[in-house]
Amino acid sequence: MSDYLEKLPGFVDTIKSIQETVITNIVLIGQTPAPTFKEKQRTSIFMERLAEFQVDECTTDGYRNPIGIIKGTSESKPPIFVVAHLDTIFDKDVDHYYSIQENTIMGAGIIDNSVGVGVLASLPEIFRRLGLRFESDIVLAGVIQSLGKGNLRGIRHLLKTWTTPIRGAVCIEGAELGRLNYYADGMIRCEIDCNISPVGGFKHKFKPNAILIINEVINQIMQLRLPQKPRSRVIIGKTSGGFKHGMIAYDASLGLEIQSNSDKMVKSIFNSIKDIVEGTSHEYEVDLKLNTLSNIHAAKLQFNHPLVKSAVNVMKKLDLTPVSGPSESELSIFLSRNIPSITLGITRGENHHQQNARVEIEPIFTGITQIIGVIMAIDNGACDE
Amino acid sequence: MNKSWIDNNTFHYSKFSDLHRLVNEKQRKNLTISLCLPTLNEEKTIAKEILIMKSELMTRYPLIDEIVVVDSGSTDKTREIARGYGADVYEASEIFPHLDKFVGKGENLWKALYITKGDIIVYLDADIKNIHHRFAYALLGPLILYDRIKYVKAFYDRPIAIGKSKIRPTGGGRVTELVVRPLFSLFFPDLTQILQPLSGEYAGYREIFEHIPFPIGYGVETSMILDIYEKWGLDVIAQVDLDRRIHRNRDTKALGRMAFAILQTFIERKIKLGLVDYKEKLYDEMIQFNLVKGEYKPDIYKIVGLERPPIIEIPEYRKKFKRALQKRPHAIAGETDVLG
Numbered sequence: 152m153s154d155y156l157e158k159l160p161g162f163v164d165t166i167k168s169i170q171e172t173v174i175t176n177i178v179l180i181g182q183t184p185a186p187t188f189k190e191k192q193r194t195s196i197f198m199e200r201l202a203e204f205q206v207d208e209c210t211t212d213g214y215r216n217p218i219g220i221i222k223g224t225s226e227s228k229p230p231i232f233v234v235a236h237l238d239t240i241f242d243k244d245v246d247h248y249y250s251i252q253e254n255t256i257m258g259a260g261i262i263d264n265s266v267g268v269g270v271l272a273s274l275p276e277i278f279r280r281l282g283l284r285f286e287s288d289i290v291l292a293g294v295i296q297s298l299g300k301g302n303l304r305g306i307r308h309l310l311k312t313w314t315t316p317i318r319g320a321v322c323i324e325g326a327e328l329g330r331l332n333y334y335a336d337g338m339i340r341c342e343i344d345c346n347i348s349p350v351g352g353f354k355h356k357f358k359p360n361a362i363l364i365i366n367e368v369i370n371q372i373m374q375l376r377l378p379q380k381p382r383s384r385v386i387i388g389k390t391s392g393g394f395k396h397g398m399i400a401y402d403a404s405l406g407l408e409i410q411s412n413s414d415k416m417v418k419s420i421f422n423s424i425k426d427i428v429e430g431t432s433h434e435y436e437v438d439l440k441l442n443t444l445s446n447i448h449a450a451k452l453q454f455n456h457p458l459v460k461s462a463v464n465v466m467k468k469l470d471l472t473p474v475s476g477p478s479e480s481e482l483s484i485f486l487s488r489n490i491p492s493i494t495l496g497i498t499r500g501e502n503h504h505q506q507n508a509r510v511e512i513e514p515i516f517t518g519i520t521q522i523i524g525v526i527m528a529i530d531n532g533a534c535d536e
Numbered sequence: 537m538n539k540s541w542i543d544n545n546t547f548h549y550s551k552f553s554d555l556h557r558l559v560n561e562k563q564r565k566n567l568t569i570s571l572c573l574p575t576l577n578e579e580k581t582i583a584k585e586i587l588i589m590k591s592e593l594m595t596r597y598p599l600i601d602e603i604v605v606v607d608s609g610s611t612d613k614t615r616e617i618a619r620g621y622g623a624d625v626y627e628a629s630e631i632f633p634h635l636d637k638f639v640g641k642g643e644n645l646w647k648a649l650y651i652t653k654g655d656i657i658v659y660l661d662a663d664i665k666n667i668h669h670r671f672a673y674a675l676l677g678p679l680i681l682y683d684r685i686k687y688v689k690a691f692y693d694r695p696i697a698i699g700k701s702k703i704r705p706t707g708g709g710r711v712t713e714l715v716v717r718p719l720f721s722l723f724f725p726d727l728t729q730i731l732q733p734l735s736g737e738y739a740g741y742r743e744i745f746e747h748i749p750f751p752i753g754y755g756v757e758t759s760m761i762l763d764i765y766e767k768w769g770l771d772v773i774a775q776v777d778l779d780r781r782i783h784r785n786r787d788t789k790a791l792g793r794m795a796f797a798i799l800q801t802f803i804e805r806k807i808k809l810g811l812v813d814y815k816e817k818l819y820d821e822m823i824q825f826n827l828v829k830g831e832y833k834p835d836i837y838k839i840v841g842l843e844r845p846p847i848i849e850i851p852e853y854r855k856k857f858k859r860a861l862q863k864r865p866h867a868i869a870g871e872t873d874v875l876g
Contacts, residue, residue: 171586
């Protein structure tokens, strides 16, 4: 088993020797806008690149997730999935053109997830350069509709319609190198919308302000007593509302996530927030709605699962310190289907979800080596117990 | 106007996307190809151009044999970055150091002829934000596949990057439409078929470039077209649609100076060709006014219409390329052998 571990440090330089191809893939794919639900153009580029690198099969599933398959040597071993989400949080009219400096690439969506998708598209060429063949088929999937309201629809559909067993999976994210996610918290992502009719009437003596109503909701959520065990939290992530400085706001909205490693606790907190929303709506006589955007069940591998242990060994061999935490990405869908899987980051970055996001180039080659190490571990049986 | 040219010599880049075919044909014809990027403070875009071209047209498909950056003395990290990503980098002032030193894009293009090795030279501006390898292979396609074509010019939609984050869907090409196209329409109607005569992306055989003079500055694109047209006719020229090109926007004053240089080059060419007889000397200053604290103050830019002679006339060049000049397999019909 340690055979492949010994080879890993030597891979880094070989991968670096084709850095221009890896970076080209990152740039050509990343410069193609792909806001959630509008990933068609990026899907085409991703497919084009996979076809260019001569994967054995290149296709889309029924939901238009682009997939490339590298045939394995064994007829009987189930496939290994390597997955990166294609969509980004940036609209089409945002400048997606990247700037490359001596050791960085900068631009919208570079971290989440152009680096991940570019590396995914480069894997066939990297395997060829390293002379690697696997027993399992390697399924390279760029999944669509992952973020926000996409609610991981792409990966959900892909796995739902994949009829044969899957040996294991690696999910790729741009950053941070060293992350090792092997459990997913239960999560409900929701939006609270407050709308007040701008038309006058007898209903209100004083017109309520939608922003202040949302503020009241936030205050009440802050007063909820959350347990430390099971570990739980409410993240107030987004707000918007109002028209201009001198006018009462007729609408406002709040985006939040409830996260816990217990599905039961997620549901309980959700019900409390629902009560807050209904109470506030009644008390202030305003239209206040709670909409659920996304729902994920808690799932995990144990730390002593062979896949997690192998990943730790791979990372240590490459002088990386594994840092664990929950992940609400494609990982949770794999785990909820009892498919052993982990999420890994490729490089180091900053300004994560901003237009001037930046990643370091040099660590990318170690990040890719780590992905290959884990694929080799799965191919050697780390998920076969 | 000979309208058949635009039908026969205009291509879309997709026609040349079979890179295997281009590489095979290049090898069959025993051609070498150089890519030249003239630069002045292009640290934001230079790395991307080098990386993409190197990956797609050198490592994966051996279409280009060398990437050369000729720099006009950048004060940013252009040269370090370009060198770091594997380009051969030269400072223009170090090439032919005994000649008078000038600064300008045309100067870099001219000097690139001496330090590059290729039978074909591709020139690309270094400020293209949406660089893609089609910018090079599409210019090379007609040169490699059609023996009659010796010079290829790019055209494209030109959205302009405005501010830091928004793209305006149309625009650009103002100097072309307001200066060059009216001039061509008045004096050389055939040339109006060249849709973007000022595009900074073009490729051609060395034997074309070495026989024409190069203005130092902005006039180089206009003069190149006029000289090639005059010397070999329109049929050796082709144009390729590269789809979209995103570049940084220039303000109106900068475009004014560009227009001045182009007019200067154009009129001097007309005089040289004996097509006009201009009795007075042309001025060489572009004067633009600014309102400063309630007072109109002139900004005066001296734009001297200097140009380098055909490089074939430079002894060092003739010495370096002697063998190539003696056994040139791709000679153009009617070309005068300056070596005698």
